[in-house]
Amino acid sequence: ETGVTQSPTHLIKTRGQQVTLRCSSQSGHNTVSWYQQALGQGPQFIFQYYREEENGRGNFPPRFSGLQFPNYSSELNVNALELDDSALYLCASSATGSGGYTFGSGTRLTVV
Amino acid sequence: DAKTTQPPSMDCAEGRAANLPCNHSTISGNEYVYWYRQIHSQGPQYIIHGLKNNETNEMASLIITEDRKSSTLILPHATLRDTAVYYCIVSYLAGGTSYGKLTFGQGTILTVHP
Numbered sequence: 001e002t003g004v005t006q007s008p009t010h011l012i013k014t015r016g017q018q019v020t021l022r023c024s025s026q027s028g029h030n031t032v033s034w035y036q037q038a039l040g041q042g043p044q045f046i047f048q049y050y051r052e053e054e055n056g057r058g059n060f061p062p063r064f065s066g067l068q069f070p071n072y073s074s075e076l077n078v079n080a081l082e083l084d085d086s087a088l089y090l091c092a093s094s095a096t097g098s099g100g101y102t103f104g105s106g107t108r109l110t111v112v
Numbered sequence: 113d114a115k116t117t118q119p120p121s122m123d124c125a126e127g128r129a130a131n132l133p134c135n136h137s138t139i140s141g142n143e144y145v146y147w148y149r150q151i152h153s154q155g156p157q158y159i160i161h162g163l164k165n166n167e168t169n170e171m172a173s174l175i176i177t178e179d180r181k182s183s184t185l186i187l188p189h190a191t192l193r194d195t196a197v198y199y200c201i202v203s204y205l206a207g208g209t210s211y212g213k214l215t216f217g218q219g220t221i222l223t224v225h226p
Contacts, residue, residue, distance in 0.1 A: 004155075031206070033213065042199065042216030043156065056213055090155050092214075094206040100146065100158030101206050101214065 004029075004104035006091050012110045018079045021107045023091030025072040032074045033101065034066060035090040043090055049074060078109075086111045116200045121221040124194075130187040132220050134200030137181040145176060146203055146214070147185045149196040149222075156199065156216075159185065190224045197221050 005024040013019050025032055031050045035043035045058035049068035063079040072093070078085055088108050092101035117135040124130040136145065144163050148156040160167055160174045162183070167174045173186040187194055199219040 035214075035216075042218060043214070045213045045215065048213060058213065092155075099161055099206060100148070102158065103155030105155050 004091055004093055004102050006089075006104035006107050008107060009105070010108045010110075012112060013081050015081055015083060015111055017081050018077065019081060019109065021076045021078075021089050021091075021109070023074045023076070023093075023104060025074065025091070025093035026095075026102060027072060028095050029072055029093035029102070030096060031094045032068055032072075033092045033094075034074075034076045035092065036060075036085075037088040037090060037106070039087070046076070081111045083111050085109065115215075116202055116217055118198075118200050118217065118220045120218065121223070124187075124190045124222060124224050126192060126224055126226050127189055130190040130194065130222060130224070132185040132187075132198050132200075132222065133182065134185070135182045136200070136202045139180050139202050142204065143202045144205060145174065145180075145183045146201040147172070147174065148199045148201065148214070148216075149194075150199070150219070151193075151196045159198075190222075192224050192226065195222060195224045 007022050033048040034046040037043040046060050048056040052068045065077045068074040088106040090103055090106045092103045094101045144161050146161040147159040150156045160172050162174045162176050176183045197219040199216050201214050
């Protein structure tokens, strides 16, 4: 197993810009979820993809979107960045019925 | 989503067992109890999960009450590296179409002392 890899590890963007965060999951992990973690808070669910289709979404606006690819990689895109989007973004993947999710170390996004 | 209640913080001496409680009185019949932990500045780490039977793995043991309204995570011999925020989460089985989103609360900050 190679774990879950996220890139970049840190990123600084300007308000109003767009950002793409990337995640590479373990082979065979057909489910990927993205979470946002503000400082001092627990992670908040953004959305989940299963076999390249979104099958669940948390309370986040449409400017948060994602993609999942056949090679077990995925992307989180955020448009029109706001200051409150500053957070740690976590990717988590799982194989069907395997039990728990494997999380990456996250991307720290700072919006200025 | 079923909610969980955990104490905000706990202390434990190194080498002793750490017993972390969790209440989940609104858990539904096919929801599992999951435990994750998060060490500062890292992503959460899966520890263990269970439906109704007690479970044990190389990291910890999970004790679920018969009525499934509460559970206890046991770290049998805590070390300094076990200092972390521990999250008790009720969710459907991860992966696939079951939509096993994780709802993280504030968790329990476990501090292991020398």
